[in-house]
Amino acid sequence: MTGRSFQPKLSRRAVLTGCLALIAARPARATTEAMRDAIRHFTGSAEIKAGRVKMDIPPLVENGNSVPLAITVESPMEKDDFVQAIAVFNEKNPQPNIGIFHLSSRSGRAFVSTRIRLGDSQNITAIAQMSDGSFWSGSVELIVTLPACAEN
Amino acid sequence: MARILINLPKAKRGEIVEIRTLIQHPMETGYRPKGDGTSFPRDIIRNFVCELDQIEIFRADLFPAIAANPFIAFTVKAEEGGTMTFSWIDDLGMSQTETVDFIVE
Amino acid sequence: MTRASFSRRAVLRTGVVLSAAAALARPAIAQSAGHVVVIGGGFAGATCARELNRGGLNVTLVEPAATYTACPFSNGVLAGLRPLSRQQFTYDALKKEGLAVVAQRATRIDGQERRVSLSDGTTLGYDRLVLAPGIDLRYDALPGYTEDVAQIMPHAWKAGEQTSLLRGQLEAMPDGGTVIISVPANPYRCPPGPYERASLVAYYLKIQKPRAKLIVLDAKDSFSKQGLFQGAWKALYPNLEWVSMSSGGKVIEVDVRQRMLVTEFGRHKADVANVIPPQHAGEVAVLAGTADRTGWCPIDPVTFESRQQPGIHIIGDACIAGSMPKSAFSANAQAKVCAAAIINLLRGQAPQTPKLINTCYSLVAPDYGITVAGVYQPVNGVLTDVEGAGGVSPADGSASLRSLEASYADAWFRTITDEVFG
Numbered sequence: 001m002t003g004r005s006f007q008p009k010l011s012r013r014a015v016l017t018g019c020l021a022l023i024a025a026r027p028a029r030a031t032t033e034a035m036r037d038a039i040r041h042f043t044g045s046a047e048i049k050a051g052r053v054k055m056d057i058p059p060l061v062e063n064g065n066s067v068p069l070a071i072t073v074e075s076p077m078e079k080d081d082f083v084q085a086i087a088v089f090n091e092k093n094p095q096p097n098i099g100i101f102h103l104s105s106r107s108g109r110a111f112v113s114t115r116i117r118l119g120d121s122q123n124i125t126a127i128a129q130m131s132d133g134s135f136w137s138g139s140v141e142l143i144v145t146l147p148a149c150a151e152n
Numbered sequence: 153m154a155r156i157l158i159n160l161p162k163a164k165r166g167e168i169v170e171i172r173t174l175i176q177h178p179m180e181t182g183y184r185p186k187g188d189g190t191s192f193p194r195d196i197i198r199n200f201v202c203e204l205d206q207i208e209i210f211r212a213d214l215f216p217a218i219a220a221n222p223f224i225a226f227t228v229k230a231e232e233g234g235t236m237t238f239s240w241i242d243d244l245g246m247s248q249t250e251t252v253d254f255i256v257e
Numbered sequence: 258m259t260r261a262s263f264s265r266r267a268v269l270r271t272g273v274v275l276s277a278a279a280a281l282a283r284p285a286i287a288q289s290a291g292h293v294v295v296i297g298g299g300f301a302g303a304t305c306a307r308e309l310n311r312g313g314l315n316v317t318l319v320e321p322a323a324t325y326t327a328c329p330f331s332n333g334v335l336a337g338l339r340p341l342s343r344q345q346f347t348y349d350a351l352k353k354e355g356l357a358v359v360a361q362r363a364t365r366i367d368g369q370e371r372r373v374s375l376s377d378g379t380t381l382g383y384d385r386l387v388l389a390p391g392i393d394l395r396y397d398a399l400p401g402y403t404e405d406v407a408q409i410m411p412h413a414w415k416a417g418e419q420t421s422l423l424r425g426q427l428e429a430m431p432d433g434g435t436v437i438i439s440v441p442a443n444p445y446r447c448p449p450g451p452y453e454r455a456s457l458v459a460y461y462l463k464i465q466k467p468r469a470k471l472i473v474l475d476a477k478d479s480f481s482k483q484g485l486f487q488g489a490w491k492a493l494y495p496n497l498e499w500v501s502m503s504s505g506g507k508v509i510e511v512d513v514r515q516r517m518l519v520t521e522f523g524r525h526k527a528d529v530a531n532v533i534p535p536q537h538a539g540e541v542a543v544l545a546g547t548a549d550r551t552g553w554c555p556i557d558p559v560t561f562e563s564r565q566q567p568g569i570h571i572i573g574d575a576c577i578a579g580s581m582p583k584s585a586f587s588a589n590a591q592a593k594v595c596a597a598a599i600i601n602l603l604r605g606q607a608p609q610t611p612k613l614i615n616t617c618y619s620l621v622a623p624d625y626g627i628t629v630a631g632v633y634q635p636v637n638g639v640l641t642d643v644e645g646a647g648g649v650s651p652a653d654g655s656a657s658l659r660s661l662e663a664s665y666a667d668a669w670f671r672t673i674t675d676e677v678f679g
Binding site for chain 2: 478503504505521522523
């Protein structure tokens, strides 16, 4: 894992004002704890099991303004066994929530794709709520670099 | 009215198709500084709903971390054709709706 | 246009001071201080090999091709503004300086034993290894786009045969045809390159095929020097249409049989399709275990030494250089910093913290140049934009300024290729 070698807090913030103004200037960033609280709000006291959730996101992005994210969950998606909802959370944006997607047995597949904003290199977590009330999770780490030449 | 893009393919019965949607919207986060100590006020699409003949088949709650011009793709299993309705609702409760025929052969 | 307010002087100055990085320590040191192998003979590799050789080290440059075809200005070849031969350089001058140039491919790199195996079965030992492999195209990233399809829908993102192929297709296309350029998401080699290409292809069409249409399908909503490019397009090229990602421009599949580019929201038929696919660090970097899961190589920005494999340095397009764009100018600057650091390291001295410069020149028309420049330094282990340095050409620049910048671009190419290969 190379994420550790990137500790871009200061530099990032300096450049943010220019490149990523949309998500800059955070009085209080979401933190790992804030993300944990937001997840708790979604799951209640239920146990969260790791697995079944696959996240597809580029590991290195140069522009955090629009990062493609696709999530698939292993599920038969039948009347009595389907994914009800997929919630996505981040660690370092001003708010820990990204989106909550409500599916049904009509969905056919447990799949959703969107584009998100990320102000920094961080972990993204998705939690799937199954129709039997169980929760499953997946996480992914990505690196956000900020190119000078890429946007003007 | 914001520009909307929808890709709803024709389907064979029993087939699972991917539906892609996009609405042009700034998704102003509420955190972007104006430069005078204040921020541009928040203005985002908060909800997205897709219905087939008035029955909800997909819904999303969106937060400021969704990129501008929100793109949402999801799937549906084609059983019966019908009228598919797509609605985007913003912070003020204003909604914009688009209707497309879902053709199942 | 976040940086438009920076002074023109700063930009012009960087345009003239081509190699501030060269002012870094280049100590004359004793012979036999160490053996350095450099793999890859592009702007990064050839520059680094020469600097190390001049610094008194024993250097071997490994590069299978006898001729190097430079990417900068190759868009001019597509537009018929210059022959491909003006992009091509040999290693004769390097050999004359006493540099060993080995025309082999590296097949294996043993970072433990510090040894490189070559395609002829021989091996080279090293004290330090420099990798400058550039990019390779990801044929797994865009469904339907394979190496074979690239013979029909060229990428032309590595200059040479592909450039000639695309040029030939543009020439053969009847007037009234549609040219489509598909542009990937970041990161990729030369951020403004696709837009310069669109400009010069539009220039060619305007003169030779005025009824033809050019569509740029983009996987992004914003790009390098966007305001300048779009301003110029509006004035010069009414037949050029740029489709942003949020207008449905992101290509997600290629249908070669129907010459069709499939986007998230539609299908576009092309008479000539130029598909620039996503990219990753050149194969050698992967072979050496220096590329991480991003497909690119994390490095220490002071020495350009790999974060994953000690003793191996990665320069140019293959490395993760923070805010620094993947350009020939960057590659050249990084090569000098890396060479100076290696010389210091082999002498047991601490490397100096560098400042690096990049300028991206783009031609919008033969006599219409625009630039973006930046200065970079390591901050917390990442190459970071120095605030207030650099800038872009003014939005309201006069025709004579655009023409002057076009001549600077030409001068830059002649200077850098002369420095690296001449």
